[in-house]
Amino acid sequence: HVVVGVLSVQGSFREHLDHLNVLFTDLNSAPENSQLHFAARTVRQPKDLDGLSGLILVGGESTTMSLLLQHSGLFEPLARLIQSGKIGVWGTCAGLILIAYQVTNTKVDLGRRKFRALGGLDVSIERNSFGRQVDSFTQELSFQASGVNSFECVFIRAPVVSSILGRERPVGTESSVVADLFQTNNHPVEVLSEVEKNGKTLIVAVRQGHILGTSFHPELVPDYRFHKWFVDEFVLRRSIDA
Numbered sequence: 439h440v441v442v443g444v445l446s447v448q449g450s451f452r453e454h455l456d457h458l459n460v461l462f463t464d465l466n467s468a469p470e471n472s473q474l475h476f477a478a479r480t481v482r483q484p485k486d487l488d489g490l491s492g493l494i495l496v497g498g499e500s501t502t503m504s505l506l507l508q509h510s511g512l513f514e515p516l517a518r519l520i521q522s523g524k525i526g527v528w529g530t531c532a533g534l535i536l537i538a539y540q541v542t543n544t545k546v547d548l549g550r551r552k553f554r555a556l557g558g559l560d561v562s563i564e565r566n567s568f569g570r571q572v573d574s575f576t577q578e579l580s581f582q583a584s585g586v587n588s589f590e591c592v593f594i595r596a597p598v599v600s601s602i603l604g605r606e607r608p609v610g611t612e613s614s615v616v617a618d619l620f621q622t623n624n625h626p627v628e629v630l631s632e633v634e635k636n637g638k639t640l641i642v643a644v645r646q647g648h649i650l651g652t653s654f655h656p657e658l659v660p661d662y663r664f665h666k667w668f669v670d671e672f673v674l675r676r677s678i679d680a
């Protein structure tokens with residue numbers, strides 16, 4: 439069984455589950471997959487992490503998600519699983535914010551609670567980096583080494599990868615947080631796609647070994663190619679290697 443989990447505490451998890459279910463109906467009926475069975479699973483509690491081959495962290499509101507994860511006891515096991523390298527992980531939009539090692543332009547201290555990042559990707563993510571006038575836009579993009587070209591990307595108050603971190607770990611400040619759990623990822627961070635905005639080149643898709651991070655919402659368009667690529671490249675390859 440190839441089970442792909444979708445973190446379902448907040449945000450666009452239904453749309454991701456719908457995309458996976460359409461894709462898996464197709465894959466499950468293909469003769470070349472007769473030995474495999476694909477299934478999508480909602481992830482809300484620590485026990486939902488058992489036996490996953492892949493995991494998607496969806497778009498929504500990263501602060502809310504971080505607080506809900508801490509409250510439900512899912513935060514630590516989730517962070518450890520993401521960083522372990524054992525399963526394929528994809529964080530998109532708010533999900534990308536959560537799986538970054540550093541998050542800037544964020545409120546860290548929330549009174550009695552704190553915003554915590556899960557970590558995993560050795561990048562610094564800037565939240566809401568497209569400014570107010572251009573909170574949302576759509577752009578066709580292609581992705582390095584993925585075979586996914588001319589994909590309609592929906593950006594909604596999207597974050598960007600503002601820098602790729604070196605060996606030295608940054609420190610947190612009042613407006614930036616550094617993930618407090620850390621396990622080395624030995625793969626380099628590869629840039630898969632960038633957009634030009636206001637004269638700047640902004641990184642909107644990266645991969646680091648088993649982890650994929652994207653700024654946009656692939657679950658909001660009736661196009662399954664990005665989900666298919668994630669399953670082929672990050673989920674299947676890993677479960678076959680293992």
Ligand code: GLN
Pocket residue numbers: 496497498499500501530531532533535565566594595596597
């Ligand atoms: N602005 C949101 C955040 O900071 C992310 C937006 C999204 O997921 N569409 O969490």
